[in-house]
Amino acid sequence: QKEVEQNSGPLSVPEGAIASLNCTYSDRGSQSFFWYRQYSGKSPELIMSIYSNGDKEDGRFTAQLNKASQYVSLLIRDSQPSDSATYLCAPYGGGSYIPTFGRGTSLIVHP
Amino acid sequence: GAGVSQSPSNKVTEKGKDVELRCDPISGHTALYWYRQRLGQGLEFLIYFQGNSAPDKSGLPSDRFSAERTGESVSTLTIQRTQQEDSAVYLCASSSSGTSWNNEQFFGPGTRLTVL
Numbered sequence: 441q442k443e444v445e446q447n448s449g450p451l452s453v454p455e456g457a458i459a460s461l462n463c464t465y466s467d468r469g470s471q472s473f474f475w476y477r478q479y480s481g482k483s484p485e486l487i488m489s490i491y492s493n494g495d496k497e498d499g500r501f502t503a504q505l506n507k508a509s510q511y512v513s514l515l516i517r518d519s520q521p522s523d524s525a526t527y528l529c530a531p532y533g534g535g536s537y538i539p540t541f542g543r544g545t546s547l548i549v550h551p
Numbered sequence: 552g553a554g555v556s557q558s559p560s561n562k563v564t565e566k567g568k569d570v571e572l573r574c575d576p577i578s579g580h581t582a583l584y585w586y587r588q589r590l591g592q593g594l595e596f597l598i599y600f601q602g603n604s605a606p607d608k609s610g611l612p613s614d615r616f617s618a619e620r621t622g623e624s625v626s627t628l629t630i631q632r633t634q635q636e637d638s639a640v641y642l643c644a645s646s647s648s649g650t651s652w653n654n655e656q657f658f659g660p661g662t663r664l665t666v667l
Contacts, residue, residue: 472652483642483658484594491652528594532654537582537601538610539654543593 442467444542446529452548459516461527461545466510469534473505473512476528478544484528488514519549553577555645555659563665564633572628572662576645583626584656585618586642594642600626601650633666640664 443466453459461475472491476484490496490503490512502515512531516523526544556575564570576583585597596610600620611617615633620626630637640663644656 472654474655476658483640483661484644484656486655486657489653489655533652537650537654538584538596538599538607539656541594541596 442531442534442536442540444529444531444540446527446542446545448543449546450548451545452550453519455519455521455549455551457519457549459519459523459547459549461514461516461529461547463512463514463529463531463542464510465512465529465531465540467531467534467540468507468510470507470531471533472531473503474530474532474539475501475503475514476530476541478526478528480525516547519547521549521551523547524549555643555657557641557643557659557662559662560660561663561665563667565667566635567632569629569631570633570664572630572641572664574626574628574643574645574659576624576626576643577647577657579623580645580647580657581623582646582648582650582654583620584644584646585626585628586644587612587639588642588661589639597628597641630664633664635666638664638666 475488478484488503528544529542530539532539583600587595599607640661643659
């Protein structure tokens with residue numbers, strides 16, 4: 441049974457702060473890691489993907505991957521109220537063509 | 552270009568009726584997934600299609616659920632004899648390849664199913 445663990449939150453941060461979202465996974469064979477953002481009442485939207493250990497930056501978003509620790513994180517710099525959403529972590533690979541989605545972390549950015 | 556589309560956006564049905572949900576993937580995407588999301592819950596995998604290969608039906612919760620896909624085009628998810636616990640948002644996602652490491656999924660807007 442593949443497991444993906446995320447703190448359900450809510451994680452509350454002030455506007456302009458750095459939001460740090462964490463995810464651990466059980467399948468050591470996972471090769472690709474995706475972060476999706478889901479606004480309330482909407483469908484998930486891909487915001488970041490990372491495939492190699494280390495950091496990957498895209499605008500205000502940075503994904504960090506440590507395969508040895510089976511840990512992936514998403515940092516959001518200069519958080520905005522529009523970043524308020526649920527963030528889903530989805531490792532992929534390891535012999536399965538079906539991503540395993542975490543339950544998501546709810547982020548609230550307050551003005 | 553056009554994204555993933557789903558229809559209907561909302562469906563209200565009576566317990567015991569059959570419903571059919573439709574998904575149009577992004578053109579050229581060979582992989583198609585169906586998920587269910589109950590209110591306040593995570594994504595629950597239902598079924599996966601990859602090209603002309605046999606679908607992975609391992610997530611279907613009961614034999615009341617079935618899905619079809621013709622080639623690499625439209626897919627339909629059918630729920631027979633609906634029950635109240637079937638009430639959820641049904642999401643479809645497509646990917647340019649479900650067998651490569653770069654399996655980025657693009658989701659449709661979902662169909663909200665309410666079983667009375």
